[in-house]
Amino acid sequence: DQQVKQNSPSLSVQEGRISILNCDYTNSMFDYFLWYKKYPAEGPTFLISISSIKDKNEDGRFTVFLNKSAKHLSLHIVPSQPGDSAVYFCAAILTGGGNKLTFGTGTQLKVEL
């Protein structure tokens, strides 16, 4: 049972445009969400996170939006750069409960020149 889903396995955008990566979750108890970025043959690196008490968190070119009622979060990258080409994983957790991160299946982003 996939509790965190990324329904788009791949996304292609032009350099300078906006990239929007989506993530849906089924467990309404999740209260903290993270995005990780992964290059081939490397481990994921933390990108940005958001608590369920917020609906938006921004860090430079990266913004994460959370819609709790829809159980949906999205990552916006503006402007997109070729170096952003990677696999992006969203992850969710129920904090304070001794639980573990649950990852989505990933979205391969390709930023074209």
Added chain:
Amino acid sequence: DGGITQSPKYLFRKEGQNVTLSCEQNLNHDAMYWYRQDPGQGLRLIYYSQIVNDFQKGDIAEGYSVSREKKESFPLTVTSAQKNPTAFYLCASSINWDNYGYTFGSGTRLTVV
């Protein structure tokens, strides 16, 4: 420089053989994790350890074993009982069990030949 070291980066194993993947961290983190990445399936948790001399099964523990005799080390053994061992294996650590800022190693690609 603190971090997580996984070795080797590439590993080949004959069917029916056990193989051990190394994971060492010098971050003084209490918690450590093993994930497996397969195409289209994201990151799935194999085993995790909250503290030294303690570990728990994750979502896909069958055919794997671990030990946590030292805080810095969390080796994963892929046994001959694991039916589909070919995958990319990632080790991660966090300060403690309730901290979800995971630091990942660069991974080991295991191929069964």
